[in-house]
Structure formats: structure tokens, C-alpha cells
């Protein structure tokens with residue numbers, strides 16, 4: 620069942636001189652298994668939106684439904700939410716605080732009714748998913764790892780719970796290119812296994828290559844919501860609003876200026892390459 624946001628508004632510090640409307644009139648339904656890229660300028664409400672879906676904030680107006688249930692209803696069992704939705708915040712590496720990797724990754728399992736053996740297996744699997752060998756790292760202090768490695772350990776802690784919905788706030792910011800690719804490949808794999816992914820990113824390339832659906836927010840409102848191709852092909856529209864477009868879109872725009880025709884919605888490398896190859900063959904033949 621999907622995530623549904625019904626007429627959501629969120630105001631920080633309502634009724635005070637500091638009142639700030641972060642979201643307004645947001646309506647959307649995220650289908651199961653989607654990979655959603657969330658874009659928008661700084662301060663447009665992206666983090667607020669995911670905090671609402673994670674149940675960390677209560678909407679000022681409207682409802683957040685997960686699997687058809689209003690997560691802010693008095694009768695809603697919050698333990699379901701904790702098991703269903705995993706959130707990786709910006710700089711998750713700052714949230715490591717246990718003495719060993721094993722304890723840190725197992726932290727979220729505390730509330731679940733796992734046996735010791737199941738717990739160990741969940742930690743082992745989660746560490747393997749982010750590229751670590753359980754036996755090698757389990758007794759080390761999380762603080763003894765590099766920044767990128769710490770981030771992977773923190774993410775393992777979220778994955779250990781096996782959330783069906785995984786929400787990530789700028790997960791690839793500050794990673795080196797290899798780390799970024801490996802991390803996006805992991806998300807792609809999880810998505811292929813059925814996990815719904817919502818990823819906030821200022822990296823338009825990552826969104827173009829991996830997301831199937833894109834949400835663009837502007838000043839707390841939905842500016843665009845639709846398939847990645849449809850949303851990202853509006854190059855001028857996005858750029859005029861200060862929203863980055865990916866390299867492929869840039870190259871496509873240059874090629875079109877030179878009179879090389881491309882299909883609408885060419886936003887991914889493989890798509891661009893396929894068309895250029897066909898174009899080259901056509902000119903030779």
C-alpha cells in the first residue's frame with residue numbers, strides 16, 4: 620500500500636512571530652516500489668516533508684496515510700511505523716554513538732521481537748549490504764572508521780530493520796564518486812527487491828539516473844510531480860527556477876542546438892548513448 624499525503628500544511632512555531640510555513644497544499648500518493656527523487660532549492664520544504672512521512676512531525680493541516688492508516692491518529696500503533704519506514708538523515712555518521720559496530724547497527728532492532736540469533740543475522744545482512752564483513756568490523760568502534768565508512772555503518776543500522784519504505788535526506792552529499800556510485804547501486808538493488816525509496820538530493824544526475832518519479836518542491840508547494848522523464852525534460856522551466864538539471868540534459872540541449880534530434884525525455888546516459896549510436900550509424904550508412 621502506498622504513502623498518501625492529503626492536503627498537507629506544516630507551519631513551524633505557529634502563532635508566534637517566528638511562524639514559518641514550510642509546506643502548503645501538498646497532495647500526492649507514492650506507489651509501492653517507487654524510487655522517488657525529491658528536488659528543490661534550499662528551504663523549499665524537502666526535509667520537513669520527509670519528517671512528516673516518518674512521523675517525526677505532525678502536520679498542521681491534512682493527513683499522512685501509510686498503508687491506508689493515518690499515522691497521527693490516536694489509535695495508530697506507532698511501532699508499525701518504526702518497522703515500515705526507515706529514515707537516513709543528513710550526515711547520519713554523526714548519529715553513531717554505541718561502543719561497537721554491532722551494537723550500533725543493532726540499535727533499531729531493540730523494539731522488535733527478534734531472537735539473539737535473528738538479531739545477529741539481521742546485523743550481518745545489513746553490514747553485508749553496505750559492503751562490510753560482519754566478523755571483521757563487529758567489535759570495532761564506529762569512531763575508528765572514515766567519514767564515508769561511518770555513513771555506511773549508520774545506514775546499515777537503518778537497513779537492519781528491513782524497512783519497506785526507505786527515506787534518505789541527501790545521502791550522497793560529500794561522498795567520493797566511487798562511494799556515491801556504490802551507494803546508488805545499493806539503493807537501486809533495494810528498490811529492485813521491492814523497497815520504496817524516497818531520496819532527497821541536489822544531485823540532478825543521481826536523480827535522473829535512478830529515480831523513476833520526481834517531486835520538485837518550491838516554497839513549500841508541489842511544483843512538479845510525475846515520471847522522471849516528464850519532469851526532468853522541462854530543462855528551461857527547471858533552470859529558470861534555479862533547480863539543477865543533469866549532465867545528460869545539458870548535453871541533449873547542446874546537441875539539439877546543433878541540429879541533432881533527440882527523443883523527448885532524454886535524461887539518462889544509456890538513452891543518450893543509444894540515440895547517438897543510432898545517429899552515428901545512420902550518418903555513416
Ligand SMILES: Nc1ncnc2c1ncn2[C@@H]1O[C@H](COP(=O)(O)OP(=O)(O)OP(=O)(O)O)[C@@H](O)[C@H]1O
Pocket residue numbers: 631632639640641659660661662663664665666667668
Ligand atoms: N526548526 C525550524 N524552525 C523554524 N523554521 C524552520 C525549522 N526548520 C525548517 N524551517 C523553515 O522551514 C522551511 C523548510 O525547511 P526544510 O528544512 O524543510 O527545507 P529543505 O528543503 O530541506 O532545505 P535544504 O535543502 O537546505 O535542506 C525553511 O524556510 C526553513 O527556514
Ligand SMILES: [Mg+2]
Pocket residue numbers: 665666667788
Ligand atoms: Mg533539508
